[in-house]
Amino acid sequence: MLKKTEICEKISQDEQFKIKEKLETALLTLQALRNKSSELMRQCEKIRKLGSEHKGKVCSKCGDAIESGHEIIFKGSAGMQTRYYHKECFEELLVS
Numbered sequence: 629m630l631k632k633t634e635i636c637e638k639i640s641q642d643e644q645f646k647i648k649e650k651l652e653t654a655l656l657t658l659q660a661l662r663n664k665s666s667e668l669m670r671q672c673e674k675i676r677k678l679g680s681e682h683k684g685k686v687c688s689k690c691g692d693a694i695e696s697g698h699e700i701i702f703k704g705s706a707g708m709q710t711r712y713y714h715k716e717c718f719e720e721l722l723v724s
């Protein structure tokens with residue numbers, strides 16, 4: 629038969645094991661959450677980039693975004709959409 633102190637020790641070892649297990653589970657959960665949040669951050673960054681690209685002017689020739697201030701504005705007549713070009717793209721248009 630186990631002595632009282634040995635039983636106490638056994639219980640505490642079991643408890644310790646359980647606590648360790650719980651801690652490991654918690655750590656894994658935390659790790660998973662971290663991965664998820666960094667994944668979300670990446671997606672947010674991507675969406676933000678997409679959003680700012682959409683808000684910015686897009687070259688009507690090559691379809692790429694144009695840095696503000698560097699665009700050539702081609703004003704359409706009534707009913708025509710205003711177009712924006714890169715300086716280089718507009719020059720290419722003029723040459724061709």
Ligand SMILES: [Zn+2]
Pocket residue numbers: 687688689690691692713714717
């Ligand atoms: Zn262009």
